[in-house]
Amino acid sequence: YTAYPEGGFLRVLVGPGRHDLAIGPDTGDPPVVVTFQRGQDGYDGASDTHLHSWYPNQAYGSETLLRVRGPDVAHTLLRFDVSRIPPDRPVKAAALSLWLEGRSGDRALPVEVYQMLRPWSESQATWNQAAAGQPWGQVGAAAPGVDRAATPVATVSLDTVGGFKTFNVTDLVRQWVAHPETNFGILLRGVGTTNLEYTISSSQNWWLSRRPKLLVVYSQHTPTPTPTATATSTPTGTPTPTPTVTPTATWTPTPTATPTATETATPTITPTPTATGEPGTIWGQVWEDLDGNGLWDLGEPPLAGSLVSLFNYAGLLVSSHRTQVDGLYAFANLPPGEYSLMASHRNGYVATTSPGWAGVLAPGGTLQVNFGARLGVTYTPTPTATPAPSPTPTATPNNPGHRFWYVPLVLRGWAR
Incomplete structure (x- = not known):
């Protein structure tokens, strides 16, 4: 990040925390x-x-x-x-x-x-x-x-x-x-x-x-001033009469305002184009993956009730959209940059594709990201609740004084 003085003041906008500020001369070589x-x-x-x-x-x-x-x-x-x-x-x-x-x-x-x-x-x-x-x-x-x-x-x-x-x-x-x-x-x-x-x-x-x-x-270019400085130092030092003339000539054109004028003119133009960019769109669909293969096959319908959330580069929530019967979601008018998506599905459904996505939206670009989910086999673990009596007798002979309980655990959604 490079900042340039305006009107004699150097203004730098930074976030909270510790920052290092390096100040150097303007060599006319944009970094x-x-x-x-x-x-x-x-x-x-x-x-x-x-x-x-x-x-x-x-x-x-x-x-x-x-x-x-x-x-x-x-x-x-x-x-x-x-x-x-x-x-x-x-x-x-x-x-x-x-x-x-x-x-x-x-x-x-x-x-x-x-x-x-x-x-x-x-x-x-x-x-x-x-x-x-x-x-x-x-x-x-x-x-x-x-x-x-x-x-x-x-x-x-x-x-x-x-x-x-x-x-x-x-x-x-x-x-x-x-x-x-x-x-x-x-x-x-x-x-x-x-x-x-x-x-x-x-x-x-x-x-x-x-x-x-x-x-x-x-720097964009190699530093060329160093060789020229060594070449001109010794030859010009021998004529002593010339220095008496040069002071009067050089002090009259001392408009040091000319360097500052060129300093402020060019920098104000260079930072601004990078901040602008045509907005883009991230959209997609959530479908019911009936066979659970992670592919949207012919005949598999859209899925309603899924929540798709959009986050910016810092991990902050930008917007959320809950799908309707068509399974569609869309986030429009987004400035270019890094984004991530997270999809969570209604109770009983589990993801068959990655529930998260991250990528870069180019200026004026459009990104399509689809998510699949199927009705999970989350009810099969419930018959394992019947072994409640069996763990107790088997555990007591091996570890006297300790009891072991087996509880079926059902995970729904996704935590980040």
């Missing part, structure tokens, strides 16, 4: 802002997993949540491929944002961020090994100078849930862009004396907007 996030604009260069000491041989690369637990119980690994940025482009700023999903206690957890020094496999890394047959120098990727750097590049405090935690990784990204061979990602390590765990949305999370994202601001 490029790129966001690396799995699923956005076809990007698939993000890798992440966590290592858990309680389950030292378990790999978690396919999980939707990452875990950081202190002290030194669970570590998280993340990596972003930033090779699309040319190595000669100066990186001005970089920030990593992680969505904090939940926590085991109402306390803050200090987390140290380390640069990783060796490769690891998202699908094979565990507490004991970086990849199959490749043990860590110290379990948990904890060997300084071998698995990770000896000192952290940052220390952050995880203290809230239900939102992004963002921290500065500019120096690391500069190194990764200039030297891609050193990019092995980062490690998050919970420290302190409190046994506390925070969960983070991973790159496999079905909420695209909640996946880890890396924002990088870099």
Whole structure:
């Protein structure tokens, strides 16, 4: 995000929380802002997993949540491929944002961020090994100078849930862009004396907007001023008579107002086009999937009474629609951006397709998402209520003094 002064004042609109503000000179080179996030604009260069000491041989690369637990119980690994940025482009700023999903206690957890020094496999890394047959120098990727750097590049405090935690990784990204061979990602390590765990949305999370994202601001062109400065410094310094003439000539054209005029004119134009966009529509139908195969076959009717809810990129409810006899729902006049849908069905019906969906609505675009449900076989478990007398006699001989009760459990709807 780049802001420009207007009328001598710099106004930046930000949300609640901690923010880093980087101020630099206007070089006349508008910066490029790129966001690396799995699923956005076809990007698939993000890798992440966590290592858990309680389950030292378990790999978690396919999980939707990452875990950081202190002290030194669970570590998280993340990596972003930033090779699309040319190595000669100066990186001005970089920030990593992680969505904090939940926590085991109402306390803050200090987390140290380390640069990783060796490769690891998202699908094979565990507490004991970086990849199959490749043990860590110290379990948990904890060997300084071998698995990770000896000192952290940052220390952050995880203290809230239900939102992004963002921290500065500019120096690391500069190194990764200039030297891609050193990019092995980062490690998050919970420290302190409190046994506390925070969960983070991973790159496999079905909420695209909640996946880890890396924002990088870099220059469009290579810095050419440096070579010209060294060439002109020594030759022009020898003629001493000329400096006595140049002061009087250069002080008269000192309209320093001309740089500020060009500064304010161009920036006000560039931010505005990105904010506008032709509205689009997300619509679809809910049908009764009679055979439960997840496909809308010929003769299967629409389903009434299903509630389809639309959420924005931040997970906030935008609107809801309950289907009628035609099974249709529609959300029109939506600004372009990231959205997600959630479908829940009336009592007795269970989903035969994924009840959730997430995607990006392009300017003026139309997206169709259909949901299937069938009358669930939720009444078959009720005959199992008859074994009520049988559990009691079988349980007492094996565990004296304990009784076991079997209760049929019926789950309806979907919780998020």
